[in-house]
Each structure stands twice: as C-alpha cells, then as structure tokens.
Amino acid sequence: MSEITMARSVWKSASSIGGHMGKKRVVHDGGVVQLATRIPVELHKRVKLHCIEEELMMQSFVEEAIAEYLKAHPAREGRNGNAEGAD
Numbered sequence: 001m002s003e004i005t006m007a008r009s010v011w012k013s014a015s016s017i018g019g020h021m022g023k024k025r026v027v028h029d030g031g032v033v034q035l036a037t038r039i040p041v042e043l044h045k046r047v048k049l050h051c052i053e054e055e056l057m058m059q060s061f062v063e064e065a066i067a068e069y070l071k072a073h074p075a076r077e078g079r080n081g082n083a084e085g086a087d
Contacts, residue, residue, distance in 0.1 A: 035062070 039047075051058050 047058065047061060050056075051061050054061075
C-alpha cells in the first residue's frame with residue numbers, strides 16, 4: 001500500500017469518527033478567521049500526509065507555519081509607519 005493510499009485510509013477513518021483522532025491543536029488566545037487559498041495538489045498531499053504522520057490538525061500546521069515564516073521574515077515599514085500591505 002502506498003503512503004498516499006494509507007494516508008487516505010487513515011484520514012477517512014479519522015473523519016468518520018469525528019475528524020480529530022487525538023491530533024494536536026493550537027490553543028487560540030483571541031478570535032479566529034477563515035483563510036481560504038489555493039495551493040498545488042502535490043503540496044496539499046505532502047502537508048496532509050505530514051499532518052497525519054505527526055498527528056497534527058492541518059489548521060494547526062498552517063498556523064504554526066505562517067507564524068514561523070513571519071517571525072523569520074519581519075515586515076518592512078511602509079510610508080505611513082505600518083507594515084507594508086497592512087493598511
């Protein structure tokens with residue numbers, strides 16, 4: 001059985017029993033918003049497989065990945081003193 005086939009099987013069984021299967025989740029201090037974006041199919045498969053293997057919710061993975069990226073790449077200040085694009 002390939003990794004993707006096995007991951008699909010695990011994911012489907014997790015979905016049928018409530019979807020979380022004991023996965024680690026980030027605790028939110030404030031409100032949350034929905035983020036909708038499109039990514040290449042292969043990247044989605046890799047992220048999904050990684051999350052299954054690490055018992056992470058995809059939401060938590062994305063939150064942590066964005067936070068790490070922003071920490072490593074601080075925003076530059078724009079003309080009005082705000083981070084560029086933050087207006």
